[in-house]
Amino acid sequence: MLPVVTAKEMQKADNAAIERLHISETRLMELAGRECLRIIFEVLQTDSLRRSNFLIICGKGNNGGDGFVLARHLLNNGASVDLVLLYPESFLNGINREGFAILQAYEKHLDTLRIFTTLDEALPFIEKTNYNIVVDAITGTGLRLSEPEMALPSPLADGIDLLNTLHSETEAITLAIDIPSGLDATTGFSANPVIEADLTVTMAFLKRGFYLNDGPECCGEVHIAEISIPRFLVEPCSCLLVDHEFAAEHFTLRERNSAKHTNGKVLIIAGSQTEESSMLGAAILAAKAALKTGAGYVCVSLPFVLANAMHLAVPEAVVIGRDSNTLVEKIRWADVILIGCGLGRDQSAIELVRELLEYSGLSEKKLILDADALYALSSLGVSALSKCKNVLITPHYGEFSRLSNILIETIAAEPIQTARQFANDYDITVLLKGSPTVIVTKDAPVLLNTSGTEALATAGSGDVLSGIISALAAKGASLFNAAASAAWFHGRAGDLASDVASLVSSGMVIDALPLAIEEIFTREE
Template sequence: MQPIVTPQQMAGLDRYAIETLAIPGLLLMENAGRGIADTAVQMIAPSGNRLVHIFCGPGNNGGDGYVVARHLRNQGYEIELFILADREKIKGDGLINLQILEKMDQKLHFGLPQPAGLKKPGLIIDALLGTGAKTPVTGAFAQAVELINEMDAPVLAIDIPTGVNAETGAVEGPAVKADVTCTMALLKSGLLWPPAREYCGEIQVKDISLPHQALQALPADQWLVEAADAAARLPLRRRDAYKNQVGSAAVVAGSLGFCGAAALSAAACLRSGAGLCYLAFPASLNTVMAAKLTEVVLWPMPDHDQGFLTEEGLKTVLTMINNQHACAIGPGLGQEASTCQLVYSLLEQLTLPLVLDADGLNICSRNTAALKNCRADRILTPHPGELARLLNCSTAEIALDRASAARYAAKMFNAVVVLKGGPTCIAAPDGRLYINSTGNPGMATAGSGDVLTGLIVSLLAQGLNSLDAALTGVYVHGLAGDSAKQQFGEAGMMAGDILNKLADALMTLKGY
C-alpha cells in the first residue's frame, strides 16, 4: 500500500533524514527540484512556449521553486521569478539556492507583478506556501493566487496548491487551481479529500531519495488502497469447492417501498463470490422478491401484511442467521418501532461477523449502547449523514474532517467504519486509516451503497477479516463503478449497473 502522511508527519520524516541519517536538506531540495523540473518540461512541450513564471514564497517551497528555475534555465527556458518575500527573510537551503540564481544572473522580481506587463507564459509554477500553511491566504498571497488562476496557462503546484489545507483538503479562501501537483516523497492526506481534489489536478509523487529507514522509524498510519492490495486479499476457491465451502451469508433487509435495497444487497452478495445468500424480509413482499431474485434463498418472515420486519420473528431469524458465516442488517429495513426492537435484539445475541448499513445504522443512532455492546466483529458502512446521526453532530461537521470522524467512530464503536463518499475511507478501531483509490461521481446513485453492503458481507462470509473485507470490498465496488462509467457514463449509471460489473471487477483483479 502507498503510505499517506500529514504535513506534520512529513516534517518529522524530513527532520529524521537530516538529523539522524545526516542527509543534507540541500540534497533533498535538489532532488525535489530536479523531479519537478522534469514534469515542467513535459507540461511546456505541447505549446512550445518556453516562458515560465515561477511564484515563490519565503520558505522551503520557494526553495524548491529556485531549484526548478535553475534546472529549467540550464535547459534554455526563459524564467520570470516572482518572490513574495523580503530578501533578508529568506533563510537556510532556500537562501543558498536563491544565491546560486543570483550568481547565474537570473533576474529576480520581489513582489507581485503588474498583470498588464506580463507576457503569456507556457507554464506557471506555484511555489508559494506548500504544506506548512494552515490558515486561509490573504494579502499579497491571495492576490498572487488570483493572478495565477486568471492567466491562461497550465499550472504546476509544488507539494500542494497554495490555499489548500494539506492535512484536511479544506479550501477556506482563494486557492490555486493546478493542472498538476508534484508532491514530495509521499502522498499528503489533504490531496485526496474534497474539495482539494478539484484543485490539485493530476497528482505526481516525486522521489527525493528519502530512505526507507525514515518511514520505518516514523511509520505512517494512513494508506492508499490500490489494485495489488485488493487482489492480494481476494479469496481463492479450491478446485473441489462446493457452495457451502465458499461462504454462506444472511441479509436482513427490506420493507414496503424498499424492496430494491434488499434485492441489490442479496444479489451483490452472490455476485461477489459467496456460495449461498439467504434474505430475511417481510413475507408480504414475497411476490416482489421472488420475481427479483432467482438465485437467493428467500426467508419470508411473518409481518401480518404490514410490510416491515418485527421482533416477533426474532427466534426464527436468529436460528437462520447463526447457521451462516456472516450477516448484513439494514438495507431498506425501515425504522418502525418493532423493527428497531428486532435489530437491538439481534445485536445483543449475534456473534458472527456483521455488516450494519442504512436503516440498521439509523436504528442504532437511537440507541448507540446496543451497538457498543454488540459482541460481533462488525463493519459499519455509513454515508456522512448516517455517521452524523450516530455521532450526534451535523453532516457539515463530518465533512470538515472526514478522516478524523471515521477514526473517532471506529474507536467509539470498536468497529471497522467505512465512511462512504469521494473518496471512501476505511477506519480501524486502532486508528489506522485506508483511503480508496477507485470510484467516480456516477456512483452517487440510489442503491449503490446497498451493492457495497452485499459485497462486503460476501467477503466476510468467504473468510476475510473485517478490515480486509471492508477495504477490499470498497476497492472492488469502486472498480465496478469505474467499469460501469465506461459503458453508461456518470450521469446514466444506476446501482444495477455497478452490480452487473462486479464480476468484471473481480476478474480484472484475479485474472480469471
C-alpha cells in the same frame, strides 16, 4: 498502499532524513527540482523544452527554494524562465539564498532567464508572454490555517491571485510544487485565496489535505516526487490510501475442489413491505452484489410475501421469512450477517434489530449494519451493540450524525477524526461513506478510498456496497479489510459501468463488478 501524511508527520520525516540519515537539505531540494522537471516532461509529452515558457513565483521558504532549483533545471534544458521573488532577497535563509544566487549568476549569461524582485516589476512582462506552465512555489506544507477561508496577507495573496488569473484566462498549465499555496496540508481547508492547480507535484508522500474538504478541488492531478525520503521514516503509517493491490489481496479466489458452503455463506436480513411502500429493491441489490462478488451461498430473510419477487429477481438466492426459529438457524449457519437494506423504519423493524442484537448466537459472527439498521441503532443507542464482538457499520454523514450526535458539518470537515473516535469508543469498525470514504477500526491505520466518481451517487448504491462487503468478509477477509477492498471495487465498478457517470444506476454497477474484479487479476498477470 501509499502513506497519506499530515503536515506534522511530513515535517518529522523531513527532519529525520536530514538528522538521522544525513541526507542534506540541499540534496533534498535538488531532488525535488529534478523530479518536478521529470514530471513536466511527462505532462507536456515532449523530449525538448526549447521554445517553452515558464513562470515561477517563489516564496521565501523551502518551497521557493524548490522553485529556484526547478528554474535552473528548466534553463539547462533550453526553456525560457521568468522568475518572480515575492519577498525581499533578505528574507531568504542560507540554502535558499544560495539557490537564488545561482540564478542571479545564470542571468548574466542567459537571455532566457528574467528575474523580478517584485510583482509590480514583473507584471508588464508577464502580460506580454504566453506561458506553457506557470509554477506555484510560494508556500509548502508549513502553512497552517486557524480557520477555513482565512484571509492571506500581501504579497502572498497577490502571487496566488496572479497565478489563478493566468489559470483562468490563458491556456497555461498551473503546477503546484508540493501543495497548492493556501491549502492546509492536514485539514484540506483552503485560505482566501488558494491556488487552483492543474497538477500538484508533492514531495515524498501524499498529504492528507489533498483528500479532505477543499483539497480535491485545489490539487488537480497529483504526482509523487521521489526525493529519497524512505517510507520507514513515516512507519507505522497513521493513514493509507486503498489501491488495487490491496483490493486484490483481500479477494479470495475459489479453490479448485471447493463447494458452495466453503466459498462464503451470507445471510442478508433486509427488505420490507407496508400498505404504502415496498423496499424489496434494496434487498435485491444487496443479494445480487454479494453473488456477483463471488459469495458461494446467499440467503435472504424478508417478509415472505416478497419471496416470489425475490426468486424472480435473484434465482440464486435462498429465501426465508422472519420467524425466529428460522432466523436463529441461519444465523448459526452464516459466515456473515448483513442487516438493514430496505428493512424499514417502523417500530416492528426497530424491534427486530433489537431482538437480533440481543441474540447470543450473533455475538461471535461478522455483523454488518447498514441503512435502516443504523436508523434502528440510533433509536436503540449504540450500547445495543455491547454483545456483538465483530461489527461493521456503514453510515453516510447523515446516518453517522444520528448515531454520534455530531453535526453533519463537523463530520464533513473532520471525517477521519470523528470516525476514528467513534470506532475507538465503541470498539467497532466504521466505513464512513463520502469523498473520500474513510475506513477505521481500533489499533489500525486509517484507510482512505478514493476510487469512483459521481457515478455512485444514485439510489441503491449503498446496498450494493454492503453486498460486496458481505461477500468478501464471508470468504475470509476481516470486516476492516473487506470494507476497504469493497469500497475500492465499488468505485471501480462505477467507473466501468458507463463512459457517462450521470447515466449510471446501481444495477449497472452490479453488472460491472465482474469487470472490476477481473481487471485486477489481469493486471497482476
